[in-house]
Amino acid sequence: MAETALDQSLDHRAAAVAARRHFLTRFVIYGLLVVFAAIYLVPLLVVVLNSFRDQQEIARNGLISLPRSFRLEAWGQAWSTYCIGGTCEGMQRNFYNSLKMTIPATFISTAVGAMNGYVLSKWRFKGSEALFTCMLLGVFVPGQISLMPWAFILGNLGLSNSTYGLVLIHVIQGISFTTLFCRNYYISIPDDLIKAARIDGAGFWRIFYKIILPLSSPILIVTVIWQFTGIWNEYLFGVVFTSGQQQPITAALVALTASGTNVRAYDVMSAAVLIGALPPLLIYLFGGKYFVRGLTQGAIK
Amino acid sequence: MPLLVLGPSLAASFVYVFVFTGWTLYISLSNSSLLPTYGFVGLDNYASLWANRRWNIAYTNLFLFSGFYIVGSMAVGLLLAILIDQRVRGEAAWRTIFLYPLAVSFIVTGTVWSWLYNPTDGIQAMVRGLGWTSFSFALASDRHYAIYAVIITGVWQASGFAMALFLAGLRSVDQDLVKAAQIDGASTFRIYRKVLLPTIAPIFLAVAVIQIQFAIKTFDLVAALTKGGPGISTTFPAIYVYDLMFQRGQIGEGAAAAIMMLAAVAVVLVPYSFWVVWRRRKEAGHG
Numbered sequence: 001m002a003e004t005a006l007d008q009s010l011d012h013r014a015a016a017v018a019a020r021r022h023f024l025t026r027f028v029i030y031g032l033l034v035v036f037a038a039i040y041l042v043p044l045l046v047v048v049l050n051s052f053r054d055q056q057e058i059a060r061n062g063l064i065s066l067p068r069s070f071r072l073e074a075w076g077q078a079w080s081t082y083c084i085g086g087t088c089e090g091m092q093r094n095f096y097n098s099l100k101m102t103i104p105a106t107f108i109s110t111a112v113g114a115m116n117g118y119v120l121s122k123w124r125f126k127g128s129e130a131l132f133t134c135m136l137l138g139v140f141v142p143g144q145i146s147l148m149p150w151a152f153i154l155g156n157l158g159l160s161n162s163t164y165g166l167v168l169i170h171v172i173q174g175i176s177f178t179t180l181f182c183r184n185y186y187i188s189i190p191d192d193l194i195k196a197a198r199i200d201g202a203g204f205w206r207i208f209y210k211i212i213l214p215l216s217s218p219i220l221i222v223t224v225i226w227q228f229t230g231i232w233n234e235y236l237f238g239v240v241f242t243s244g245q246q247q248p249i250t251a252a253l254v255a256l257t258a259s260g261t262n263v264r265a266y267d268v269m270s271a272a273v274l275i276g277a278l279p280p281l282l283i284y285l286f287g288g289k290y291f292v293r294g295l296t297q298g299a300i301k
Numbered sequence: 302m303p304l305l306v307l308g309p310s311l312a313a314s315f316v317y318v319f320v321f322t323g324w325t326l327y328i329s330l331s332n333s334s335l336l337p338t339y340g341f342v343g344l345d346n347y348a349s350l351w352a353n354r355r356w357n358i359a360y361t362n363l364f365l366f367s368g369f370y371i372v373g374s375m376a377v378g379l380l381l382a383i384l385i386d387q388r389v390r391g392e393a394a395w396r397t398i399f400l401y402p403l404a405v406s407f408i409v410t411g412t413v414w415s416w417l418y419n420p421t422d423g424i425q426a427m428v429r430g431l432g433w434t435s436f437s438f439a440l441a442s443d444r445h446y447a448i449y450a451v452i453i454t455g456v457w458q459a460s461g462f463a464m465a466l467f468l469a470g471l472r473s474v475d476q477d478l479v480k481a482a483q484i485d486g487a488s489t490f491r492i493y494r495k496v497l498l499p500t501i502a503p504i505f506l507a508v509a510v511i512q513i514q515f516a517i518k519t520f521d522l523v524a525a526l527t528k529g530g531p532g533i534s535t536t537f538p539a540i541y542v543y544d545l546m547f548q549r550g551q552i553g554e555g556a557a558a559a560i561m562m563l564a565a566v567a568v569v570l571v572p573y574s575f576w577v578v579w580r581r582r583k584e585a586g587h588g
Binding site for chain 2: 061065
């Protein structure tokens with residue numbers, strides 16, 4: 001009797017120690033996560049808050065401080081009246097430039113990539129793998145290599161300093177990625193499906209429209225998200241091949257923040273930064289699953 | 302029909318990869334200055350490139366940045382992945398928080414962080430405002446330390462990416478292996494060290510290779526964060542290329558610098574791709 005009682009109390013004590021240890025590990029895990037989350041969120045929070053604060057209040061209390069004022073004017077100024085390098089139209093024109101560049105470039109490169117992927121996975125021919133490898137090299141070539149050739153080509157096509165020129169660059173540059181994504185996805189569609197359709201007399205395009213495309217929505221979403229965020233966020237080509245009113249929003253943001261005279265208009269600049277960041281952020285928040293999938297697929301080939 | 306569809310893309314990619322590279326290579330061997338010209342000068346541009354102090358700073362920065370950036374983002378990414386892997390509540394929310402910097406551009410990140418680093422408005426001002434008046438945090442405006450400001454910001458932006466890849470790797474490990482180790486009485490720490498991490502070793506290499514590529518191409522982040530300064534202290538190869546080609550009208554030497562960037566990418570990628578092919582063959586052989 002006595003022994004079992006002792007055993008029981010020992011068990012209790014062991015359980016209590018285990019429970020305490022468990023609690024402690026959980027505490028450390030969540031504590032670390034909270035610290036890192038703060039490091040990640042504070043910069044975003046600072047920008048969001050400052051876009052609503054009064055410029056004089058920011059100047060007085062610094063950027064990182066609890067807001068003591070609330071106003072929406074900075075957003076209006078950033079959008080339509082703030083002056084960048086002599087023109088006072090805010091970011092709206094650059095925002096539209098970015099849309100005009102990103103939307104066509106995204107859809108053209110995705111469509112071409114889907115067709116390429118279809119050919120390279122379902123209509124393979126001798127040497128098609130080697131050609132695919134050649135196309136892949138385009139992913140790795142640094143943009144700096146292509147600057148001079150593009151300058152020459154855009155100049156001759158009359159596309160210097162125009163959004164169409166940037167569309168052309170992003171389509172050509174994007175094909176490698178979109179082809180890679182689609183080809184790797186279509187590989188997993190059973191060849192028997194295609195064979196059966198061919199026996200039934202379906203041709204190249206019919207198979208594409210009736211079999212491949214209906215199965216493609218996951219990869220097309222991943223590709224569109226990847227291309228959209230990549231092209232929207234691109235800076236090098238934007239700053240090299242366009243100027244002033246033709247610039248996409250990334251280049252305009254740099255011009256805006258560099259044009260600060262003595263007093264830095266942090267309120268307007270914060271709003272401008274958010275305007276530039278919002279489209280990809282929204283896509284990320286609503287298509288997060290696909291965004292992450294694109295990231296991991298793009299990375300591990 | 303298949304060839305008809307593929308043809309234009311193939312031609313475009315071929316031009317993009319080979320013709321453009323060849324073209325730039327040729328310009329780098331020519332006496333181009335303000336405009337491309339085609340007088341052949343051999344390796345003169347490369348000689349003057351490597352004799353340039355600014356280029357020396359640029360590639361020293363690249364080495365420094367690459368090392369810290371890769372190790373830093375992988376360490377933070379791995380820690381976050383392991384933390385999230387402990388069956389935490391609200392996993393999706395944590396992941397969303399750590400990954401969102403990847404959705405925004407380096408321009409946005411660089412701009413915002415340049416404000417945080419600004420001594421009179423940012424972190425230093427905040428801490429001094431709290432009462433610690435001698436606190437000093439002026440990384441980005443000190444030319445000996447500005448490169449570390451770039452590194453910290455880069456790690457901040459890229460850790461989520463490493464986390465996502467590590468987490469995907471940890472989740473793909475055969476759960477029977479983990480269970481077997483648990484039955485043997487191995488602690489969580491031991492299981493990670495002896496079972497999980499060795500299994501996902503290839504992911505470490507993949508992450509490192511991708512990060513090195515990013516590092517070599519670093520342009521936007523520096524352009525927005527420090528503009529290569531103070532002085533020339535945070536010049537990177539990509540900044541140097543841009544500056545020579547479009548600000549100083551020394552196209553030949555700029556092209557030479559661009560070719561050096563391509564060479565750096567190749568030095569990393571060629572051995573890696575051979576390794577990947579070799580590993581696939583080996584696995585196929587065993588299977």
